[in-house]
Amino acid sequence: MQVKLAKHSGFCHGVKFAVDTALDIDATNLYIYGQLIHNESVIAEIEERGIQTVDDLNLVPDGATLILRSHGVGKDIYARCERRNIKVVDCTCSFVKRTQRIAEKYTKEGKTLVIVGKKNHPEVVGICGWCDGGEVYVFENIHEDFSPLKDKDIVIVAQTTYKEHEFEEITKKIIKDYAKTVEIFKTICYTTIRRQKEAAELAKENEAILVIGGQNSSNTQTLYDTCKKYCKAVFKITDVHTFEYNRLKNLKNIAVVSGASTPNAQLQEVLLNMAKNTDSQGENLNMEDIVKQMNATPNFKQGEIVTGIISNATDEGVYILLPNSKKEILLAKEEVLTDSYNKNEFDAKLGEEIEVIVLAVNPLKLSEKAIAQMKKEEALLPEIKNGAEFSAVCTNINKGGLISKIGSYDIFIPRGEIRNGFVSNDALKEYIGKTLRLKAIEIKEDAKIKKEIIASQRIVIADERAQREAEKLKVIEAFFANVHEGDIVEGKVERVTDFGAFVSVNGFDCLAHISDLSWQNVEKVTDILTIGESYKFKVLKIDSENKKVAIGYKQLQPQPWDTVAERYKVGDVVHGKVVRIVPFGLFVEIEKGIDALVHLSEISHVWLENPTTAVAIGEEVDVKILNLEPENKKMTLSIKALLPAPEITKIRQPREKGEYTGKNNMRRSKNNASKNDEGREWKDSSIGGASIAEMLNSKN
Numbered sequence: 001m002q003v004k005l006a007k008h009s010g011f012c013h014g015v016k017f018a019v020d021t022a023l024d025i026d027a028t029n030l031y032i033y034g035q036l037i038h039n040e041s042v043i044a045e046i047e048e049r050g051i052q053t054v055d056d057l058n059l060v061p062d063g064a065t066l067i068l069r070s071h072g073v074g075k076d077i078y079a080r081c082e083r084r085n086i087k088v089v090d091c092t093c094s095f096v097k098r099t100q101r102i103a104e105k106y107t108k109e110g111k112t113l114v115i116v117g118k119k120n121h122p123e124v125v126g127i128c129g130w131c132d133g134g135e136v137y138v139f140e141n142i143h144e145d146f147s148p149l150k151d152k153d154i155v156i157v158a159q160t161t162y163k164e165h166e167f168e169e170i171t172k173k174i175i176k177d178y179a180k181t182v183e184i185f186k187t188i189c190y191t192t193i194r195r196q197k198e199a200a201e202l203a204k205e206n207e208a209i210l211v212i213g214g215q216n217s218s219n220t221q222t223l224y225d226t227c228k229k230y231c232k233a234v235f236k237i238t239d240v241h242t243f244e245y246n247r248l249k250n251l252k253n254i255a256v257v258s259g260a261s262t263p264n265a266q267l268q269e270v271l272l273n274m275a276k277n278t279d280s281q282g283e284n285l286n287m288e289d290i291v292k293q294m295n296a297t298p299n300f301k302q303g304e305i306v307t308g309i310i311s312n313a314t315d316e317g318v319y320i321l322l323p324n325s326k327k328e329i330l331l332a333k334e335e336v337l338t339d340s341y342n343k344n345e346f347d348a349k350l351g352e353e354i355e356v357i358v359l360a361v362n363p364l365k366l367s368e369k370a371i372a373q374m375k376k377e378e379a380l381l382p383e384i385k386n387g388a389e390f391s392a393v394c395t396n397i398n399k400g401g402l403i404s405k406i407g408s409y410d411i412f413i414p415r416g417e418i419r420n421g422f423v424s425n426d427a428l429k430e431y432i433g434k435t436l437r438l439k440a441i442e443i444k445e446d447a448k449i450k451k452e453i454i455a456s457q458r459i460v461i462a463d464e465r466a467q468r469e470a471e472k473l474k475v476i477e478a479f480f481a482n483v484h485e486g487d488i489v490e491g492k493v494e495r496v497t498d499f500g501a502f503v504s505v506n507g508f509d510c511l512a513h514i515s516d517l518s519w520q521n522v523e524k525v526t527d528i529l530t531i532g533e534s535y536k537f538k539v540l541k542i543d544s545e546n547k548k549v550a551i552g553y554k555q556l557q558p559q560p561w562d563t564v565a566e567r568y569k570v571g572d573v574v575h576g577k578v579v580r581i582v583p584f585g586l587f588v589e590i591e592k593g594i595d596a597l598v599h600l601s602e603i604s605h606v607w608l609e610n611p612t613t614a615v616a617i618g619e620e621v622d623v624k625i626l627n628l629e630p631e632n633k634k635m636t637l638s639i640k641a642l643l644p645a646p647e648i649t650k651i652r653q654p655r656e657k658g659e660y661t662g663k664n665n666m667r668r669s670k671n672n673a674s675k676n677d678e679g680r681e682w683k684d685s686s687i688g689g690a691s692i693a694e695m696l697n698s699k700n
Contacts, residue, residue: 002253003274004206006198009267012191012260013311013321013328014070014093019263021091022046022067031060032067033077034122036091038217039261040238060086071122072096074129075104094312095160096123098350099187100130106155106183107134114139114149114174116167117159121218124159142169149178156182160189161219161260163226164196190309190321190351191260192219199223202255203230208248211236212270213259220259227257240269245277303408304358305371313346320354320366331356335367378407384440384453389460392438394431402431410452413438417456437461475507480544482506487539488556493532496525503537503551512537516552519559520593528553560593561633568635572625573642578615586611588623588637596635598623603639605646615639 011019018036027049034055036046047053051067057080060066065087068077072092081088092100107113112135117124119138128136137148154174158167167188175182203209209227213220215238227234233251237243248254254274258267300306300322308320308329317333331354333341356366357374384390392404392411402418404411413436415423438455445451483489483505491503491510500513517528529535537551568574568590576588576596585599603614615621627636 001248001251003271004202004253004255005267005271006195006202006255006257008191008194008198009256009258010260010262010264012093012189013319014091014095014189015261018067018070018091019046021089022051023049025065025067025089027051029061029064030067031064032069033057033060033073034069034071035216036067036069037214037261038220038259039214039263039266041266042261042263057081060084062086065089068092069122070096072100072126074126075132076129092126093160093189094347095187095189095350096126098347099127099157099160099185101347102155102157102185102187103127103136104130104132107131107136110134110153111183112137112149112152112154114154114156115159116140116156116170117162118218121159123161127157127159139170141166142173146174146178149174151180152178153181154179154183156184157187158185159218160187161192161222162188163222164188164193187351189260190311192222195219195223195257195260196226199226199257200230202257203227203234206231206253206255207251208233208235208254210254210256210270210274211258212238212240212256212267213262214238217259217261220261223257223259237270240266240273243270243273245274248274300358300361300364302358302361303405305355306358307353307355308366310346310349310352310354313343313350315343317341318346318354320356329364329366331366331368335359335365335369337368337372374407378409381407381409381443385443387439389437389439391435392455393435394433397428397432399425402428402436404436406453408451409443410450411438411455412452413455413457417441417458419458419461439463476547479506479508479549480542480547483539483542483549485539485542489537489539489551490534491537491551492534493529496529496531498525501525501529503535505537505549505551508549510537510539510549510551512551512553516540516550516554518554519557560591561630564594564635565628565630568625568628570625570628573622574625574637575620575622576637578617578619578621581611581615581617583610586615588621590623590635590637594635596623596625596637598637598639602626602637602641605640605643 015037019042022032022036023046030051032046032051032053035043035053037043043053054060057066057077062084063086066081067089068091070091070093078088080086103113103115107130113131115124115127115136115138117138118140124138128138135152139146156171156174167186171182171184199209199211203226209231211220211224211227211234213223213236220236224234224236235243235247256267256270306322308322310318311321311328312319315333316330318331318336319328320331321328336346338345354368355371356368357371359365359367359370380388380390390406392406394402394404394413396403400412401415402413404413415428418428418431436455436457437460438457439459440453441456441459442454444453489505491505493501494504494509495502498514500511501517502509503512504510512529514522514525517525522528535553536556537553538555539549540552540555541550543549574590576590578586579589579595580587583600585597585601585603587595588598589595600608600611603611608614621639622642623637623639624641625635626638626641627634629635
């Protein structure tokens with residue numbers, strides 16, 4: 001006997017969520033509104049937790065917790081729970097919620113709603129409760145009276161577990177004979193459609209079909225009816241222990257299908273009992289292997305493109321049911337192909353197919369955006385084949401070079417094509433995660449073997465270097481053809497050194513030496529110029545042969561001595577700082593670039609052997625301008641002129657014996673001169689100037 005299990009079996013997403021919630025939630029003061037699932041064994045397990053099932057909201061006490069089953073309820077139930085402080089745990093299936101929103105929206109717009117489904121089914125009753133008094137009709141089959149729909153604007157929806165072919169028959173009839181306008185929303189759950197189609201195929205191929213599910217399960221009954229169309233021996237099993245398995249003896253092939261409210265445990269019991277009671281365990285019927293396959297996770301490969309079904313939409317993203325997978329996988333909102341993720345936008349797409357690519361397998365990570373990017377990248381292949389540059393991120397390395405990917409093509413960059421020169425193993429690792437700029441060397445497009453691009457980054461670097469050199473040569477030629485010594489140019493300070501600044505003038509680097517930045521002493525280039533700023537410069541020297549240009553900044557600035565007469569005149573009292581001391585006096589800086597001489601005779605009213613006995617370098621003093629010659633860059637100052645003259649009485653001392661008193665002998669002995677120096681004063685007629693020779697010597 002060959003046994004084949006339907007791929008689409010067991011709980012659907014909505015039922016699984018509701019059952020898991022009921023089995024995990026705190027059962028204290030907990031109620032369920034209506035039968036949670038049409039499966040007797042599951043209901044019994046839930047009731048063992050002490051959870052009560054009610055069909056009337058009045059039986060739920062105020063402040064209790066109420067689970068709303070996957071079939072959903074009308075809008076008024078939510079309002080009544082809110083008024084009575086009943087905490088709602090909403091397990092309404094996302095596909096049912098979509099149908100409810102459609103019913104609410106279009107009945108508000110004044111359109112007539114048609115629901116194709118069973119009139120008394122709780123899901124249909126709940127949908128009617130969202131119509132806000134709008135006109136609603138429910139039709140179960142093609143033989144009903146559709147005349148009330150004549151010349152109306154109609155919107156058609158379906159019970160999520162309804163038969164697909166009957167829904168299509170009814171909609172065609174309404175469109176053809178009755179409606180004025182029609183909008184159709186095929187709201188049958190995708191799992192229902194898949195199960196029905198697979199059940200029909202299995203019924204055509206096998207001698208017998210076992211349909212497993214609850215006695216009152218609508219979708220299980222639908223599967224049973226579908227199979228009966230194509231197979232004579234169809235058995236509906238609601239109690240796995242009472243079914244007469246010996247009825248299956250002597251059959252060569254059997255298929256097993258189950259409804260959306262049938263747990264895997266119940267399905268497994270049927271399979272194991274079948275093997276036990278038909279004495280068919282062995283090579284052709286290993287039920288343990290089939291049971292293992294039920295729980296097996298499909299194997300997906302990284303980079304594989306698969307088509308799934310949108311089953312739910314949350315704030316985190318979209319849930320996707322992948323082929324042959326019992327578990328829904330989250331497609332994170334960051335990986336959804338949309339400018340701005342909106343949960344409501346995808347609520348309207350439940351049941352639609354979506355193409356995704358597998359980014360990772362453990363855990364499984366999907367992306368829709370990556371497919372769009374891959375297609376965009378592959379669209380560049382014609383240009384890449386023609387030698388166009390392209391970019392790719394290095395994802396891995398091997399001993400031969402770097403590995404990357406673009407679209408469905410693997411990319412390999414040999415070690416010698418990464419850059420000029422040898423690349424060590426450690427250096428290879430540093431490229432992982434970096435974007436590479438590449439050109440194709442060879443493209444292999446044999447899909448049976450491998451789609452691969454052999455690429456080079458070294459070529460891109462070399463081409464770029466050659467282009468830069470060519471552009472630089474053009475800039476240099478243009479510069480030397482249009483710039484001459486003495487020209488005034490504008491340049492941007494690019495970088496500075498201890499000896500000057502490199503300035504870009506028309507794209508060519510010129511040197512402004514630190515000595516040509518200011519008429520004053522400059523310690524740092526940045527004291528005068530700021531990197532990134534532009535200034536006017538004068539071209540001082542051009543060396544065309546060596547491609548060097550000297551420019552100056554100070555040559556365009558006024559010298560301090562050029563304007564000194566505008567700020568000072570003879571007789572002014574100014575404040576300055578002693579900057580140098582020389583044997584014949586000292587120099588006072590009265591402003592940057594203006595140093596003036598205070599002659600030794602203008603420091604004090606008393607004789608000074610050395611100026612340092614009166615002042616020190618760095619000392620600030622008040623001085624009076626005695627003489628000003630801007631054309632000679634000369635200014636003479638006096639400290640003495642601002643000091644009160646001392647009162648000195650001169651007394652002639654008797655001549656000592658032997659002292660020479662001749663008129664022509666003006667010298668005194670050294671000892672005698674030193675004794676009288678304290679009383680000596682400078683004559684007012686002293687100018688206190690310094691010769692050019694003295695000033696030059698003072699700087700040496």
